Amino acid sequence: MRGSADRQEILACSLDWVSKGNVDNYMSLHRRDKNINELKTYFNTVIDWASGVFTDVESEMCGLEWGDFYEKYHKQAYNPKNVSNEVKKLYGDPYIRNSRGIFEYILGGSTQTNLLDIRVFDEATKRSVYAKQTKEGEGKGISNCPLCAIGHDANKAKIWKLNEMDADHVSAWSKGGATDTKNCQMLCKTHNRAKGNR
Ligand SMILES: [Zn+2]
Numbered sequence: 001m002r003g004s005a006d007r008q009e010i011l012a013c014s015l016d017w018v019s020k021g022n023v024d025n026y027m028s029l030h031r032r033d034k035n036i037n038e039l040k041t042y043f044n045t046v047i048d049w050a051s052g053v054f055t056d057v058e059s060e061m062c063g064l065e066w067g068d069f070y071e072k073y074h075k076q077a078y079n080p081k082n083v084s085n086e087v088k089k090l091y092g093d094p095y096i097r098n099s100r101g102i103f104e105y106i107l108g109g110s111t112q113t114n115l116l117d118i119r120v121f122d123e124a125t126k127r128s129v130y131a132k133q134t135k136e137g138e139g140k141g142i143s144n145c146p147l148c149a150i151g152h153d154a155n156k157a158k159i160w161k162l163n164e165m166d167a168d169h170v171s172a173w174s175k176g177g178a179t180d181t182k183n184c185q186m187l188c189k190t191h192n193r194a195k196g197n198r
Helices: 007-018 023-029 036-053 066-073 080-091 099-107 123-140 189-195
Strands: 165-169 184-188
Touching: 036 066, 036 080, 066 099, 080 099, 123 165, 123 184, 165 189, 184 189
Parallel strands: none
Antiparallel strands: 165 184
């Protein structure tokens, strides 16, 4: 599927999007529409836009909400060459579990990492980091959540249980941080949520 843009392919994907996968049904429902020309124009506008931004066609592009993407993002300027490079880079990234999310991620300015479902730390890594932090915290009389430990509230010295904590990338994936032990810290759930998707 990779290579130069194939307009037919994008058209098929777009029909899939607009009809929610049932093209025949959609066409018969809209057979009598007075505005069928408007609809066609709209299709073409969306398709032209999508194929202008993404010059390589990937199979995962099918069935995405291109109409919604168009509404949200068509006023922004994209450099197709940069977009193409970023698509290739993200496709090669082993930490990305949802490659279908790559397109909206790029359209949105490459900030919503939740769209990519970044690979998380495995249980063994979490347990060993938890054990290390808890031992340190107990030794120093401070919380095993490093962010609670530097805070000034009642949780300053709280030792959280493993199931009360979540694994966090010390250096964010989006800034090149890896999903390995060295880049893992356990945070209490509140602090992990506060840090959010970076
Ligand atoms: Zn905390």
